Amino acid sequence: MRPRSGSSSSGRVARWSGIGAAAILGLASVAGSAGNITVKGSDTMVLLAQKWAEVYQKQNPGVAIQVTGGGSGTGIAALINGTCDIANSSRELKGSERKLALSSGVDIKEFPVALDAICVVVHPNNPVSELSTEQIKGIYTGAINDWRQVGGTPGIIMRYSRENNSGTYAFMKEQILQNKDYAADCQTMPGTAALADAVARDPLGIGYGGVAYFLSRTDCKVVRVKGASGVAVSPLTDDGKSIAYERVYSREYPISRYLYCYTPGTPRGETKAYLDWILSPAGQGIAKAEGYIPLPARTGN
């Protein structure tokens, strides 16, 4: 690699060493920056995160909070890269993310901030009103392909799913598909709203997403889901106009999950104050008002 001969220069070695060390030590002191709160991540949580930010900024005029979506994976990657202060995620950290964070010197802290029930939705004209978790698994893995197989009128099932950076996608895969792969003909939608639009247009469609998205939509039908108990349960109240919180807290409705905020290390300063407020009755009240499910301990549930 490096032939040996040429100009002798032990002084040069020392000089280069000195310059390098000085550069590192001198420039190291430049590090560190303060700023506003940047929040990035889960599309499922983006409506809630925007509302939290809006209200908090009104109450704290000196604070600026920037909220963007992109998916849970995007937010966590940004957190590890140091380009956001809070990552919203609708799933727990993956092993690969934990490894990357730890090796990068980022000790990620996890804060459950709300709950979410995942709705399974079909077109309003679809006669199917309930599905078991096994049937949902069968539909999304491709084992069940015709509505007739689940008590509906004959017709090829059109499966709508989310992109793989979606926490909801990952949650469904792990909890319902039991880590089996999605069927190859699933159509990938860029967000829950797009997925809901697709199901609303397609009489043979099926989709899934956070319950908050489907509270106000009459063009999608939320099906009841039968879990281990064998009883088909809806995440909505009987009139379909609000969330059945008790069914989620008691796990009677079988597809629910925590929603998380992640921070790079123990939060401090404004980020800590903001997270404390999110977990306070005021923040949890907003979660409820926006169609999410507040944490049970904070609501007395």
Added chain:
Amino acid sequence: MPRKRQRALSLAALAAIGLLVPKGATAQTPPQFVNKTSETLTFGGYVQTRWQYTDQKDALPSNTFRIRRARLKVQAVVTPRIKPTVEVDVVPTSVVMKDVFIDYLFSPRGYFTLRMGHWKKPFSREELRSSSALLVVDRGRLSEEFGPSKLAYQERDMGVAVLGDFYEAKIPVEYQVGVFNGTGANTATDADGRKSYVGRVEAIPVAGLSIGANVNLTDRGVNRASGAADTLAYPGLDDHVWTNAYGIDAKFQKRGLVLEGEFRTGDNWRGSTLPATASARVKNKTAVREGVTARGAYLTAVYKIPVSMPPLVAVEPGLRVETYDPNTDVKKDGSTLITPYLGLWANEASGTRVQLNAVIDQPQASGQKTVTTYVVQLQTRY
């Protein structure tokens, strides 16, 4: 083109299209969509181009532009458990196989994966780090001496391994243990039955601090080819001569600062003399211990500082200090290398940066002169 021939070709094309159309296509079928929910194929790679200059005037080339690496990597997900990988390097005169292996995941969480094929033996943190993510432009003297065409403890090879990590279970430990041919990279077959047993374990006890340990136990043969000296080599016939190497390493990373160090030691079988008699080369014994030991260490520090000077997004000064001793029984036969470094980052996500290095190679023996090699490298990942 004559009209008759044109017509015949058109008919043939239509017939071919007809054959390609699925039989049920005439019936009404729902539209099929490309599967985007599972990454069936992922393409990636990186390119490194550089200018290199050495102040040793009689060295060739002493002043040259070159393409250091041009990699293309394809990873597939055949099923959630079966994941093949192929990586090649496109060099000016040929295409060289780098990684070709199949992973079979026994555990979906990544705890246990079986790998078979051709890839880097799990030895040395620096060696396993992608060359597109090195802290300075090139790996150091230690990797050169322990690598291919020298002591060959760390190189690509064909074999089988079990690897995995437990991060999903919140246990920050990963490992890889494998058996390899011991014949090195891109060797079509294993001429002897001897194997190389290599393992590595790495843990992150606290955020930012990663520590690792490696071991390589390689059974090498004795070269008794016609006319060859009685030396250790890969294609031996009868004898089993074990050559071993060990290493420990650590990396600390916090914000923009990265500190990395490594110590490696091993039998310098190329500098060894075998026991004089065949009976001394007892089967499965470490006969090479009558030889010599090589060892070395390095410490690298870099610090990345974000800047707002388009197109630059960060500057990264660094320094690497390395020492290598090819024979621990002999004093002042090694060398010390000092590598000041500056990285100018244009895009962090793709690793696009200009890297400037000056490798100052100072032999410890008196009378030998220092050689400085300058490198300016531009690299990007895709």
